[in-house]
Amino acid sequence: xxTPASEISTARRRDVIDALRRGTVPQAGLGLxxxxxxxxxGALDDDLTTVIRGGSAFHALRGEYGSGKTxxxxxxxxxxxxxxxxxxxxxxxxxxxxxxxLETVYRRLVERLTTATHQPSALRAVVDSWFYAxxxxxxxxxxxxxxxxxxxGQAVDELLERRLADVARTTPAFSAALRGYxxxxxxxxxxxxxALIAWLGGQRSVAASAKRAAGVRxxxxxxxxxxxxxxxxxxxxxxxxxxxxLVLDEVETLQRVRxxxxxKSLNALRQLLDEIDAGRxxxxxxxxxxxxxxxxxxxxxxxxAPLAQRLATDFTTDPRFDSPRAVQLxxxxxxxxxxxxxxxxxxxxxxxxxRNPERTKVRVDDAYLDELARALAGSLGGKVxxxxxxxxxxxxxxxxxxxxxxxxxxxxxxxSLTLHSAELDETERNAALGAGDIELDLDLP
Numbered sequence: 065x066x067t068p069a070s071e072i073s074t075a076r077r078r079d080v081i082d083a084l085r086r087g088t089v090p091q092a093g094l095g096l097x098x099x100x101x102x103x104x105x106g107a108l109d110d111d112l113t114t115v116i117r118g119g120s121a122f123h124a125l126r127g128e129y130g131s132g133k134t135x136x137x138x139x140x141x142x143x144x145x146x147x148x149x150x151x152x153x154x155x156x157x158x159x160x161x162x163x164x165x166l167e168t169v170y171r172r173l174v175e176r177l178t179t180a181t182h183q184p185s186a187l188r189a190v191v192d193s194w195f196y197a198x199x200x201x202x203x204x205x206x207x208x209x210x211x212x213x214x215x216x217g218q219a220v221d222e223l224l225e226r227r228l229a230d231v232a233r234t235t236p237a238f239s240a241a242l243r244g245y246x247x248x249x250x251x252x253x254x255x256x257x258x259a260l261i262a263w264l265g266g267q268r269s270v271a272a273s274a275k276r277a278a279g280v281r282x283x284x285x286x287x288x289x290x291x292x293x294x295x296x297x298x299x300x301x302x303x304x305x306x307x308x309x310l311v312l313d314e315v316e317t318l319q320r321v322r323x324x325x326x327x328k329s330l331n332a333l334r335q336l337l338d339e340i341d342a343g344r345x346x347x348x349x350x351x352x353x354x355x356x357x358x359x360x361x362x363x364x365x366x367x368x369a370p371l372a373q374r375l376a377t378d379f380t381t382d383p384r385f386d387s388p389r390a391v392q393l394x395x396x397x398x399x400x401x402x403x404x405x406x407x408x409x410x411x412x413x414x415x416x417x418x419r420n421p422e423r424t425k426v427r428v429d430d431a432y433l434d435e436l437a438r439a440l441a442g443s444l445g446g447k448v449x450x451x452x453x454x455x456x457x458x459x460x461x462x463x464x465x466x467x468x469x470x471x472x473x474x475x476x477x478x479x480s481l482t483l484h485s486a487e488l489d490e491t492e493r494n495a496a497l498g499a500g501d502i503e504l505d506l507d508l509p
Contacts, residue, residue, distance in 0.1 A: 074391075080093040085465075095143075096409065096413055101412075102311060103396075104389055120348045122351070123350075137311040148304065149308060152311070154180065163312070164325055167286050168266075168282075191242070196375075197304070199216065202219045217246075221246075224243065228242075232311075234294075241356040248277075257411070259271050260278055263280065311352075315354045318355065318358070334370055377390045377392035378396075404433050408430060410456055423471070424467050428467055436458070437451070440481060444496055
């Protein structure tokens with residue numbers, strides 16, 4: 065499902081290149097320079113098909129810091145969007161998004177909810193599409209005149225209740241808020257409609273008057289959050305999005321929280337996995353990301369035996385034989401060969417939008433890309449696995465941009481790799497400081 069190079073627009077190329085120049089993961093176009101992920105494509109596409117058919121899926125992504133977990137998750141998100149799924153990426157944080165408070169996770173999920181056509185938060189667009197779909201279904205039955213607003217409204221409410229019957233048994237407030245939202249829109253009360261959408265999204269401090277008008281009370285709590293997620297999946301499915309890819313990123317932060325909070329968080333994750341297995345969330349594809357220490361250490365998954373059993377995966381064999389269908393997916397990590405391949409993909413992508421494409425091809429040839437990869441890996445103490453972000457940033461901002469702009473710039477003559485503290489994250493800085501006798505221009509305090 066990769067796009068041929070000839071079909072990539074200049075604007076799309078530039079969006080991707082701009083993100084790489086800043087040292088960030090692009091929001092789109094990741095398939096254009098993905099390296100080493102083709103081994104996962106078939107199994108993950110099968111998972112997406114299962115979700116589209118009304119099933120559910122789960123994987124735990126495993127990799128060290130800098131190994132590309134976020135890249136992998138966003139690459140998968142692009143594939144999910146092409147299949148019609150909605151997507152949300154939630155970063156787990158001790159203060160902002162604690163996993164043991166599922167109402168906070170749900171709130172962040174909605175804030176980050178995207179589809180192929182709508183940016184975050186896509187909740188209101190999804191709900192509006194859902195009511196339109198319900199109206200079309202009612203009118204398609206031929207029993208209601210489209211000019212009879214009262215009869216149409218009543219019929220849509222009845223269909224709404226049938227669609228949300230399973231949700232209403234445990235979380236009746238979800239359907240009540242949807243009915244209230246529809247009435248507010250019909251009455252032209254924009255403020256109340258916005259307030260109820262916010263409440264459906266788990267936001268706090270919603271006006272009490274808006275909640276009273278819809279017949280709901282209080283704020284979303286931990287126990288109702290899963291019911292709201294179930295309702296959201298129903299709404300998504302009925303308006304043309306057959307599922308939701310939910311990524312819980314950096315789950316390893318649980319290792320750094322208080323013991324009681326860690327226990328609650330691990331148990332919340334176990335509860336969520338149990339509910340998925342029980343079939344409560346048709347259309348949900350859950351992915352969590354974490355470091356090996358989180359999955360294997362006593363401050364992580366191993367602290368809760370039932371969860372450890374659920375996630376257990378044998379990694380004692382050669383990584384070449386890792387199954388892409390396993391519960392845990394181990395990222396292969398970069399070596400010098402794959403780093404050079406990444407450079408070639410980035411250079412070719414850049415060349416398609418360059419002012420002087422022939423010059424960039426000649427002066428930044430394959431041999432130079434390999435030389436730059438070796439130099440950067442050496443500057444990081446040989447830790448190639450954490451090099452891709454810096455490699456791409458140096459390649460684009462320090463080399464390709466200059467070759468493209470200046471006719472007499474030759475990177476072999478005029479450029480020498482240097483690293484400055486300000487451009488390194490903590491992992492990269494520690495690796496650079498441990499590089500031994502490698503001479504670095506590290507502008508350290």
